[in-house]
Amino acid sequence: MSFEKVGVVGLGTMGAGIAEVLARGGIATVGIEIDDEALARGRANVASSTGRAVKRGKLTEEGQAEILGRILFSTDFADLADCGLVIEAVPERLDLKGRVFAELDKVCGPDAVLATNTSSLSVTKIAATTTRPDAIVGVHFFNPAPVMRLVEVIFTERSRKDFVDAVTELVRSLGKTPVTIGDRAGFVANRLLFGYLGPAAHLLEQGRTAADIDASMTAIGLPMGPLTLMDLIGLDTCLEVLEAVHADSGDPRHAPAGLLRDLVAEGALGRKSGRGFYTYEGIGSGAVVDPRAGTASTEISDALYLPYLNDAREMVAAGYCTGADADAAMTLGCGFPEGPMAALARL
Missing domain, CATH: 3.40.50.720 (NAD(P)-binding Rossmann-like Domain)
Incomplete structure (x- = not known):
């Protein structure tokens, strides 16, 4: 055909x-x-x-x-x-x-x-x-x-x-x-990505600073921090995906943070509205008002990255996708420099 x-x-x-x-x-x-x-x-x-x-x-x-x-x-x-x-x-x-x-x-x-x-x-x-x-x-x-x-x-x-x-x-x-x-909520790329992004919003809600959270992840080689990425995607879209994945998985890590819900309710949707986790110089701008350098923490990076790697390992072990599929999803679909299975093989 x-x-x-x-x-x-x-x-x-x-x-x-x-x-x-x-x-x-x-x-x-x-x-x-x-x-x-x-x-x-x-x-x-x-x-x-x-x-x-x-x-x-x-x-x-x-x-x-x-x-x-x-x-x-x-x-x-x-x-x-x-x-x-x-x-x-x-x-x-x-x-x-x-x-x-x-x-x-x-x-x-x-x-x-x-x-x-x-x-x-x-x-x-x-x-x-x-x-x-x-x-x-x-x-x-x-x-x-x-x-x-x-x-x-x-x-x-x-x-x-x-x-x-x-x-x-x-x-x-x-x-x-x-x-x-x-067919499962989030498929491969969003299932893995939002198992990493959702908990980052919870860390912010628990008192970590946005700058520290993002700095912790760029320090281990990711192209941008999770909160910056969520602002780029759009917080309304992030909330939508997290709700769908959480309804399917029941995993508390997929439950949208109350802070995320509040920002969306206020119309703070990220770059496209000029404000999200960060405040931007204008609608659609990527330039942050009053940017601050964060302090990288292995505690933060381990809390976010290691569960993501475990999610990928479990997904492959369950036969939902191959290791190559998981790596392709995260490198080609999400812009990660390295796929999770490749990272696990290296660690």
């Missing part, structure tokens, strides 16, 4: 990035949005991203025109009728995704693969909103999709194996690294 035409529903930053990846791969792509205004934003997202590649000399103007020419931008779900694969990339709300899949049930052919790009919701629950749960596959790209190499391909107990295999091969053909796994 191969895919000559692929649809993407939802052309926000992630969906537009996925559409660009497909079009770059030479695939005829249909991008769907809810109305003309949203569609114009989606088209602008793709044009802006490819335009930056032209300015950096990574893409010619002719190449950009070819990519944009492969994407049919539309507000009509009927344009997805002849797509062999449709990827849903709308916001993380089960009710909204359910409405999208109800529409796909109506217009897509009986052998079409219907995929969700969810990062935190149960693929099984999403599949339950359709009349064909065996056609549902998770295909979790990481942001920005044109740049990030990792894609998690998720199957449920009812997913057709030939559909899962076809999506995995498509991902590989696009120059990405697929990690194919079963």
Whole structure:
């Protein structure tokens, strides 16, 4: 099974990035949005991203025109009728995704693969909103999709194996690294990442300073501290993922800190709002107001990093993923300089 035409529903930053990846791969792509205004934003997202590649000399103007020419931008779900694969990339709300899949049930052919790009919701629950749960596959790209190499391909107990295999091969053909796994909250990358990030917020709540927490982790070689990373991701997104993972695992380390909940309730969402764990010079800025150097502590780094390594060891021992999968997830998906299994082999 191969895919000559692929649809993407939802052309926000992630969906537009996925559409660009497909079009770059030479695939005829249909991008769907809810109305003309949203569609114009989606088209602008793709044009802006490819335009930056032209300015950096990574893409010619002719190449950009070819990519944009492969994407049919539309507000009509009927344009997805002849797509062999449709990827849903709308916001993380089960009710909204359910409405999208109800529409796909109506217009897509009986052998079409219907995929969700969810990062935190149960693929099984999403599949339950359709009349064909065996056609549902998770295909979790990481942001920005044109740049990030990792894609998690998720199957449920009812997913057709030939559909899962076809999506995995498509991902590989696009120059990405697929990690194919079963359905569990957080999958591999977010399950491991947020088992590390969530406890960092608890340490802050318990009286450690943000500067000390972050300094402790950069001191052992991580590119940025956990609180800085959470501000970059968005605290509302962090809360959403932690709630989903905690509901699945029951592990107290995954329970969102009260401080995190309070900040989100106040609208302090990190860089995108100008304030989160840190206060920034402006909305979207990465420059911290009154930056302070922290003091690294092995007590802090051990408290955060060692449980993360143990999570990875247990995940691999349970057969959920391979050691190579765990390492790929954290290096390619989360930007860690070293995967957890490689770190364990070195320690």
